[in-house]
Amino acid sequence: MHITELPTPALLLELETLTRNLKRMQTKLHSLGTSLRPHIKTHKCVEVAKRQRDLGAQGITVSTYYEAEQFAASGFNDITWAFPLPPVYADRCVELAKKVTLRVVVDSVEATAVLKDACAKHGTQIHVWLKIDCGYHRAGVDPSSPQAENLVRLLSESDALRFDGILSHSGHAYHGTTRQDIVAVANQERTVMVEFAERMRKKGYPVPSISIGSTPSMSVIETLDGISEARPGNYCFYDRTMVELGVCKPSDCAVTVLASVISHQPGASHFVIDAGALALSKDQGPAVAGKEVAMGVVLNGYDTRSYDHTVTVRTLSQEHGKVTADQPSDLEGKYRVGDRIRILENHSCLTVAHFDAYNVVQGENVIDRWQILRGRA
Ligand code: PLP
Numbered sequence: 001m002h003i004t005e006l007p008t009p010a011l012l013l014e015l016e017t018l019t020r021n022l023k024r025m026q027t028k029l030h031s032l033g034t035s036l037r038p039h040i041k042t043h044k045c046v047e048v049a050k051r052q053r054d055l056g057a058q059g060i061t062v063s064t065y066y067e068a069e070q071f072a073a074s075g076f077n078d079i080t081w082a083f084p085l086p087p088v089y090a091d092r093c094v095e096l097a098k099k100v101t102l103r104v105v106v107d108s109v110e111a112t113a114v115l116k117d118a119c120a121k122h123g124t125q126i127h128v129w130l131k132i133d134c135g136y137h138r139a140g141v142d143p144s145s146p147q148a149e150n151l152v153r154l155l156s157e158s159d160a161l162r163f164d165g166i167l168s169h170s171g172h173a174y175h176g177t178t179r180q181d182i183v184a185v186a187n188q189e190r191t192v193m194v195e196f197a198e199r200m201r202k203k204g205y206p207v208p209s210i211s212i213g214s215t216p217s218m219s220v221i222e223t224l225d226g227i228s229e230a231r232p233g234n235y236c237f238y239d240r241t242m243v244e245l246g247v248c249k250p251s252d253c254a255v256t257v258l259a260s261v262i263s264h265q266p267g268a269s270h271f272v273i274d275a276g277a278l279a280l281s282k283d284q285g286p287a288v289a290g291k292e293v294a295m296g297v298v299l300n301g302y303d304t305r306s307y308d309h310t311v312t313v314r315t316l317s318q319e320h321g322k323v324t325a326d327q328p329s330d331l332e333g334k335y336r337v338g339d340r341i342r343i344l345e346n347h348s349c350l351t352v353a354h355f356d357a358y359n360v361v362q363g364e365n366v367i368d369r370w371q372i373l374r375g376r377a
Contacts (some may be wrong), residue, residue, distance in 0.1 A: 001366040003302060004340060006359055008260040009279040011351070012342070013358035015367070017254035018048065018236060025218065025235045026055045032224040037061050037080060037211065039233025042349045045358065046074045047370040048236060059101075061231045065089050066377040072100045079103065080211070082167065082231060084131060084139045085111045090118035092377070094126055103127040103164055107141045112154050112161070119160035127162045128155055129211060132196060134168035134189040143196040152205050165209035165228070168193055173216035179246045186217035194226035219247045239348040240297055244286035250305035255348045255358075257296070259321065261339045264331070270314070270324040271335045275343060277316040278354050285346025296343045298323060302364055305344070311335075313343060 003012070029036045038052045041063035049060055049071065059078030062068045068079050080103040085093065087110065094115075096102050106112050106128060119126055130151050133140035141148045155163040170189040176182045189212050197207040213230035215238075224230065237255040238248045257275050264271035280296050296313040300306045311331070314324040321343075325331050335341070345351040352358075353374050360368035 003258065003359075003361060003364045003366060006258060006366065008258055008340065009275040010258040010359050011355040011357070011372075012256050012258055013237075013360050013370070014254050014256075015360050015362055017252065019051070021236050021238065021252060021254060022048075022051055022055055025232060026052070026057065029218070029224070029230055030056060032221070034224040034227050035229045037229045037231050038236070039063070039082065039231050040067060040071065042233040043236055043352065044373045045370050046071070046373070047368075049074075049076060052236070058229065061233065064377065065092060066375050067373065068093075068096060068102060069377060070373045070375075072096060072102075077101060080129065080167075080231070081105065082129075082169070082211075084108070085115060087111055087114040089377075090114045091121070094118040094122045094124055097126040098122075098124055101127060103129060105129045105131050105167055106155075107131040107139055107151070109147075109151065109154065112151065112158075116158060116160050125160050125162050127164050129164045129167040130155055132166045132168045132193060134170060134192045134212070135185065136169060136172040138169070138171060140168060143192060148196065149200065149203070149205075152200050152207070156205050163206070163208065165207045165211065166193060166197060167211040169231075170212065170214045170217040173214050174241070174245070176216070176245060179220060182216045182245065182247065183220050186221040189213075189217060190221070190224065190227060197226070215242065216245055216247050234349060237348040237352070239285070239351075240344050240346050241283075241285040243344075244291055250299075250307070250344065253305060253344055253348075255345070255352060256299065257343045257345055257351060258359075259341055259343055261335050261337050261341065262320075264335055264337055267328050269326065269328045269331065270322055271331065273313075273321040273323060273341065273343075274319065275316075275321045276319040278318055279351070280313070280316060280321065280343065280345050281347060281350035281354060282316060283345075283347035283350045294346075295321070296345045299342045299344055302342055307344075 035058040039061040131140040173185040209228035215234035259273040259275035
């Protein structure tokens with residue numbers, strides 16, 4: 001099928017770009033002596049995860065119990081749910097851990113206790129990571145606090161819990177405005193984690209592994225000494241945010257949204273497309289780092305990743321997207337109703353989660369359709 005025959009809005013995935021991205025990260029981490037446990041929350045797609053595994057990825061990372069369940073059913077048998085365990089899922093996790101190696105994450109005494117009870121109830125064990133706050137200040141225990149050592153002790157002394165080690169996420173790399181900012185965050189994460197592990201080991205606690213990472217930090221880091229595995233996710237597709245952060249080029253972006261122009265009034269300095277918030281998501285992307293607010297960028301034609309700087313995806317309502325220009329003359333003879341445009345989204349992880357399937361493309365041909373597993377348990 002040719003791309004122009006697709007109903008819109010449609011999610012396009014360029015196979016060649018995806019393959020290049022997967023290989024690049026795998027090669028990089030391998031050369032730094034660290035294994036890759038890709039976060040599949042970005043793609044939620046068995047076909048992409050299989051490609052990651054074929055290239056050498058060791059296990060997968062998921063963000064929801066639903067993803068864990070779905071990927072376990074699709075033959076993935078080493079899964080980290082990198083999310084502070086919601087106690088209500090303890091029983092289900094312990095059950096799933098009987099079928100596959102499921103690794104859960106805690107950062108509290110409360111969740112640890114609930115998990116231990118669930119193991120006792122089901123007569124089994126489960127792998128557990130301790131989440132450390134490496135400077136992002138979202139979840140995770142402060143490594144300098146007494147609570148951190150207390151949790152290491154509780155986890156390593158438990159018979160029911162198999163302590164895997166410590167895990168962090170350098171999400172604050174997204175707040176950087178320059179490549180140097182991201183390098184600083186990446187090095188901070190590695191240092192905080194290695195130093196904490198060393199301190200605990202000196203006190204006699206085994207810390208078997210250290211798991212870190214985000215796409216920006218793993219894209220710029222040059223040494224991973226002391227780190228067992230990294231968990232980037234977004235690197236498979238990248239997006240406008242990553243381009244603006246200087247982490248990749250527009251030509252590295254593997255996912256775009258195909259939309260149709262549905263309204264363009266004579267003399268107007270805007271037109272409307274059929275990709276709104278439920279296609280592109282309301283993620284403001286680079287705006288959080290002080291850049292101009294735009295809900296995505298319009299690309300010049302199907303075969304180019306160059307931006308059309310005369311227009312901006314300005315606002316999104318549920319299904320409408322409003323694209324504006326400085327003046328009506330900028331739009332003259334362009335963007336007529338029925339025209340199709342390709343948009344590079346701000347945040348591929350959130351955009352993908354609004355679609356049921358990828359249209360896998362090679363050039364302008366749709367060569368396959370891959371399902372996106374985006375449900376809830
Ligand atoms: N690990 C955790 C805990 C995360 O929350 C995320 C993303 O949010 C990742 C890893 C992957 O990071 P990225 O999306 O930058 O690749």
